[in-house]
Amino acid sequence: MIHNFTTDHQVNHRSIRQFKDQPLTTEQLTTIYEAARHTSSSMFLQQFSILRLTDPKKRAAVREISKQPYVGAEGELLIFIADLYRNQQIRHQLGNDGGRLHTTDIFMQAAEDTILALQNALTAAESMGLGGVVLGSIKNDPEKLIQVLDLPKMTFPILGLQVGVPNQEPQLKPRLPLNQITFNDNYPRDFKLSSLKEYDQTVTTYYDLRDANKRIDSFTKQINGDKLNNHQTSRDKLLQALHDQGLALN
Amino acid sequence: MIHNFTTDHQVNHRSIRQFKDQPLTTEQLTTIYEAARHTSSSMFLQQFSILRLTDPKKRAAVREISKQPYVGAEGELLIFIADLYRNQQIRHQLGNDGGRLHTTDIFMQAAEDTILALQNALTAAESMGLGGVVLGSIKNDPEKLIQVLDLPKMTFPILGLQVGVPNQEPQLKPRLPLNQITFNDNYPRDFKLSSLKEYDQTVTTYYDLRDANKRIDSFTKQINGDKLNNHQTSRDKLLQALHDQGLALN
Numbered sequence: 193m194i195h196n197f198t199t200d201h202q203v204n205h206r207s208i209r210q211f212k213d214q215p216l217t218t219e220q221l222t223t224i225y226e227a228a229r230h231t232s233s234s235m236f237l238q239q240f241s242i243l244r245l246t247d248p249k250k251r252a253a254v255r256e257i258s259k260q261p262y263v264g265a266e267g268e269l270l271i272f273i274a275d276l277y278r279n280q281q282i283r284h285q286l287g288n289d290g291g292r293l294h295t296t297d298i299f300m301q302a303a304e305d306t307i308l309a310l311q312n313a314l315t316a317a318e319s320m321g322l323g324g325v326v327l328g329s330i331k332n333d334p335e336k337l338i339q340v341l342d343l344p345k346m347t348f349p350i351l352g353l354q355v356g357v358p359n360q361e362p363q364l365k366p367r368l369p370l371n372q373i374t375f376n377d378n379y380p381r382d383f384k385l386s387s388l389k390e391y392d393q394t395v396t397t398y399y400d401l402r403d404a405n406k407r408i409d410s411f412t413k414q415i416n417g418d419k420l421n422n423h424q425t426s427r428d429k430l431l432q433a434l435h436d437q438g439l440a441l442n
Numbered sequence: 443m444i445h446n447f448t449t450d451h452q453v454n455h456r457s458i459r460q461f462k463d464q465p466l467t468t469e470q471l472t473t474i475y476e477a478a479r480h481t482s483s484s485m486f487l488q489q490f491s492i493l494r495l496t497d498p499k500k501r502a503a504v505r506e507i508s509k510q511p512y513v514g515a516e517g518e519l520l521i522f523i524a525d526l527y528r529n530q531q532i533r534h535q536l537g538n539d540g541g542r543l544h545t546t547d548i549f550m551q552a553a554e555d556t557i558l559a560l561q562n563a564l565t566a567a568e569s570m571g572l573g574g575v576v577l578g579s580i581k582n583d584p585e586k587l588i589q590v591l592d593l594p595k596m597t598f599p600i601l602g603l604q605v606g607v608p609n610q611e612p613q614l615k616p617r618l619p620l621n622q623i624t625f626n627d628n629y630p631r632d633f634k635l636s637s638l639k640e641y642d643q644t645v646t647t648y649y650d651l652r653d654a655n656k657r658i659d660s661f662t663k664q665i666n667g668d669k670l671n672n673h674q675t676s677r678d679k680l681l682q683a684l685h686d687q688g689l690a691l692n
Contacts, residue, residue, distance in 0.1 A: 193473040197447040198569035202477040202562055223443040225624050227452040229617050231561070232576045235669050236661075238618050247627045278622070278633055282665045285635040291670040297677040298670070300553075301578060304601060307554055308576070311481070311561035312452055319448035326482045326558070328551060344631050351554060367479050367488065372528070374475050374492045377500060381594050383528055385535040411486075415532045419485050420541040420548070427547040428692065442678065 201318050206364060208323025209260075211267035211356030220320055221268065224355065227316035228309040239302035240309050241275040243341060243349075244268065253340040254352070258329035267356025271330065272310045274302035276439065277346040293346065296440040306350045317355045327352030333426040334433035345438040363402045366394045368411070388412055451568050456614060458573025459510075461517035461606030470570055471518065474605065477566030478559040489552035490559050491525040493591060493599075494518065503590040504602070508579035517606025521580065522560045524552035526689065527596040543596065546690040556600045567605045577602030583676040584683035595688040613652045616644045618661070638662055 193199065216224075221244075228242060245251050251264030254271075263269070276293045283290060292298050314324045330337055330352040337349055369391060392410040399409045434440045443449065466474075471494075478492060495501050501514030504521075513519070526543045533540060542548050564574045580587055580602040587599055619641060642660040649659045684690045 193476045194469050194570055196569050198451065199473055199477055199566050201448065202566060203480045205480050205482070207482060219444050222620075223449055225620055226443045227449055229620060229623060230453045230455050232455070232457060232564070233617075234576075234578045236615070236664060237669070238623070238661075240623065241629070242624045243629055244624065244626050250627060273629070275623075277631075279665045279670065281633040282635060282638070282662050283670065286662065286666045288666050289672075291672050293670055295678060296681045297581075297675070300581075300680065303550075303553070304557055304576075304578065307557035308561045311558045312565070314482070315562070315565055316449050316452060319446050320444055326484075326554075328484045328554065331547075331550075341629065343629050347629065365486070367483075370472075370475050370479060373479060373488070373490065373525075374494065376494050377497045379491070379493055379523070379591065379593050379597065381527075383531040385532060388532070411488075412532050412536065414486060415529045416536045416538050419487070420529065420533065420543060422539075422541050425547070428545060430550065431546045431690075431692075440681075442681075 198319070202315070204364065205318065206323070206362045207325040208358045208360060208362070209262040209325050210358070210360040211323070212359045213266050214357045216268055216322070216356065220322065223320065224313045224316050228313040231305070231309040231312045233305050234301035237279060237301060238305065239275050239279060240306035241273045241278070243271040243273055245271065250340060254330055254337070257333050257337055257340070258327060259332060260329050263327060263329065263352070263354065266359070267354050270313070270353045270355070271341065271349050272306045272351050272353060273343065274299065274306045274348045274350050276302050277344050280346045294438055294441045296442065299434065299440040303350055310351055310353055313353055314355070322355055323358035324353055324355035327354060331427060331430065334430050335436070338433060338437065348434060348437050348439055363398065366391070366398050385412065448569070452565070454614065455568065456573070456612045457575040458608045458610060458612070459512040459575050460610040461573070462609045463516050464607045466518055466572070466606065470572065473570065474563045474566050478563040481555070481559040481562045483555050484551035487529060487551060488555065489525050489529060490556035491523045491528070491597070493521040493523055495521065500590060504580055504587070507583050507587055507590070508577060509582060510579050513577060513579065513602070513604065517604050520563070520603045520605070521591065521599050522556045522601050522603060523593065524549065524556045524598045524600050526552050527594050530596045544688055544691045546692065549684065549690040553600055560601055560603055563603055564605070572605050573608035574603055574605035577604060581677060581680065584680050585686070588683060588687065598684060598687050598689055613648065616641070616648050635662065
């Protein structure tokens with residue numbers, strides 16, 4: 193591969209979950225915002241917003257939903273919101289209806305804008321020597337999250353991003369090899385479990401040797417286990433919560 | 443803001459749609475792949491794949507769906523796929539059912555993985571002096587796209603990314619100001635159309651002065667117009683296409 197300042201940071205990405213008790217400077221935060229702001233936007237609709245949580249009560253409430261002790265502990269907690277409210281307001285205030293803002297198509301475009309912007313925000317943070325973690329766990333209870341954040345209809349929190357000055361140096365987590373995830377022209381249907389034997393061994397070694405939370409585990413074992421086994425979870429309120437927000441209705 | 447090699451590229455992002463007839467080197471392509479591969483992954487499920495289209499017939503078929511003449515013309519055409527097939531196969535071959543792979547929750551996690559990886563791929567490309575454009579238009583007819591790409595159930599094409607050696611220098615497109623998209627603790631419900639007056643003027647000037655496709659247009663005019671007005675479109679087959687692929691069933 194070709195090494196430069198950007199790609200070297202990218203292939204050395206680790207999720208950082210422990211931060212020093214040291215706030216970001218205004219300049220650092222602005223840089224993260226500017227990187228997000230300049231992200232590609234579907235049809236120039238610009239349908240995302242960032243809600244920064246500084247209020248300890250709100251941060252604690254999000255932590256409770258996430259069930260992860262590090263969420264909202266140290267560092268900045270940014271909630272990336274698919275925001276169709278702004279465009280709805282523009283249309284309403286110009287005397288128009290919401291139009292296609294209520295469709296699954298336009299919601300997905302907003303979600304895409306939001307997620308692309310989040311990665312740009314994280315990349316900017318890492319380029320400044322900061323660390324961060326993408327928080328999918330904020331959607332453990334989507335209805336409660338919307339209530340805690342007091343979000344109006346036509347908005348939806350997609351992911352969180354916690355960023356700050358790193359206070360840990362986790363090992364690089366081994367990813368699926370390129371030949372498992374990149375294909376030319378034809379998607380291969382003949383996947384064979386045995387093709388992951390070596391990768392499973394690499395993952396097992398990683399869990400065995402890492403400094404914290406050592407355990408015996410492999411990739412295929414995780415995929416075959418609790419994470420994806422059928423179970424009841426409030427995460428399954430996702431579609432209902434979307435509908436309640438006036439989104440993805442048809 | 444803080445300027446470095448990465449953030450300077452980010453805030454100077456333009457979508458590039460015209461490329462020189464000059465293929466990427468293997469090293470460039472590998473670097474783009476490696477940046478994508480090292481992206482954060484929800485619950486370590488690693489649910490995305492990249493399908494690179496080199497076959498002129500397939501590229502032409504995607505172009506026809508996209509209705510954009512530049513799609514699949516020059517440059518690399520990469521389709522970013524939410525890939526739950528691999529994990530389904532792992533579970534099946536270990537004697538298990540698909541479990542939660544069929545839920546909206548797990549599909550959204552896969553889509554998130556896929557979109558984050560795409561932004562990393564584009565960032566890597568831009569860091570090497572290449573250009574690119576995110577292609578939402580590939581989903582203009584999701585069912586047809588799945589057919590053209592011959593994708594198995596449990597996969598879904600989310601976005602395309604066309605990358606190559608730039609053959610144009612478009613102006614920087616002005617984005618919504620930071621105070622419209624970043625908020626502290628409280629999401630403001632009192633949006634006022636008048637707050638976009640200056641931005642609308644900036645966008646109007648941009649369309650008036652740019653080299654190609656000059657026109658009279660503003661942001662709020664676009665939001666209030668055809669893009670979001672109710673109309674029939676095959677893009678609305680999205681949810682049905684997802685269900686047909688065995689995804690987002692509940």
